[in-house]
Amino acid sequence: MQSKVVTVTLNPALDKTITIPRLEVGGLNRVMQTRLDPGGKGINVAKVLQKFSVDVIATGFIGRYQGEVVQRALKDMGIKTGFVKVRGVTRTNLKIVDNERKVTTEINEPGFEVLPEDLVKLGHKLSYFLQHTSVLVLGGSLPQGVSEDIYYHYIELAKKQNVKTILDAEGLALKEGIKARPFAVKPNIHELEQLAESPLSTEKDIIAAGRELLKKGVTVVVISMGSRGAIVLSNDEVYLVTPFPIIPNSTVGAGDSMVAAMAYAFLENKPLHEVARWAAAAGTVTASKPGTEVCSLAEVQGLLHEVRVVRI
Numbered sequence: 001m002q003s004k005v006v007t008v009t010l011n012p013a014l015d016k017t018i019t020i021p022r023l024e025v026g027g028l029n030r031v032m033q034t035r036l037d038p039g040g041k042g043i044n045v046a047k048v049l050q051k052f053s054v055d056v057i058a059t060g061f062i063g064r065y066q067g068e069v070v071q072r073a074l075k076d077m078g079i080k081t082g083f084v085k086v087r088g089v090t091r092t093n094l095k096i097v098d099n100e101r102k103v104t105t106e107i108n109e110p111g112f113e114v115l116p117e118d119l120v121k122l123g124h125k126l127s128y129f130l131q132h133t134s135v136l137v138l139g140g141s142l143p144q145g146v147s148e149d150i151y152y153h154y155i156e157l158a159k160k161q162n163v164k165t166i167l168d169a170e171g172l173a174l175k176e177g178i179k180a181r182p183f184a185v186k187p188n189i190h191e192l193e194q195l196a197e198s199p200l201s202t203e204k205d206i207i208a209a210g211r212e213l214l215k216k217g218v219t220v221v222v223i224s225m226g227s228r229g230a231i232v233l234s235n236d237e238v239y240l241v242t243p244f245p246i247i248p249n250s251t252v253g254a255g256d257s258m259v260a261a262m263a264y265a266f267l268e269n270k271p272l273h274e275v276a277r278w279a280a281a282a283g284t285v286t287a288s289k290p291g292t293e294v295c296s297l298a299e300v301q302g303l304l305h306e307v308r309v310v311r312i
Contacts, residue, residue, distance in 0.1 A: 088112025
């Protein structure tokens with residue numbers, strides 16, 4: 001596959017995952033295992049796509065110290081990078097895995113500050129990368145100094161080059177980005193409730209909220225619902241997707257794996273029900289893995305038939 005995917009991570013992190021027997025809040029906790037991984041939504045998507053043998057470039061901003069560790073780790077994985085270096089320090093995000101309860105607690109630092117000249121540099125880089133790209137993935141939180149409409153501008157930039165965009169953000173960044181009519185969005189149920197400004201307690205409510213995004217010009221909406229699966233919509237089709245049962249180990253990167261599988265399926269021109277199947281399989285496999293490990297292509301392919309996709 002020659003087509004490239006570009007992932008943008010504006011606020012990357014060094015993910016420190018510690019596994020403990022059982023989290024005792026307010027007490028002493030002894031660590032069983034520690035691991036360090038490059039993190040941030042776009043970076044996680046790039047890690048999965050590299051395992052899928054997709055030609056991917058990870059770009060965005062990167063700070064000092066931990067940022068150098070992140071770049072080295074990505075290089076060791078065989079992932080091409082094109083980050084803009086900023087003056088601040090790349091944040092460290094702590095993931096605490098409760099081994100007994102199989103629950104992950106995340107503590108994320110805010111990140112560095114981005115200056116106007118840094119934004120100009122990234123804009124130039126992105127314009128160049130988009131000349132040779134089929135899919136642009138935008139995701140994650142925004143660092144200090146970046147306006148909430150940044151994804152709007154990047155989506156507009158991509159559309160001028162006929163590049164499909166996948167947006168996976170939250171809050172105002174998601175709301176503003178949708179105004180540029182990205183090709184696909186992947187909100188989770190909580191992010192969709194924020195957009196809808198109301199609780200979504202039934203399947204009917206969720207589908208109605210998804211249809212509101214279609215009315216705004218989005219082509220594909222993938223709503224992730226954790227262990228309950230996903231609802232996938234276009235203007236012509238709606239699918240309820242139920243994944244195979246697993247013992248969840250860590251939810252870190254599960255949503256990002258769904259986004260990576262969506263990008264892969266779009267590159268392969270798969271029909272919507274197959275996009276749904278691939279996304280659910282990838283997210284579920286990653287959720288079954290410890291820490292920040294992600295799914296491989298072989299693992300996902302081997303379990304596609306276990307995903308139930310029903311048109312509704």
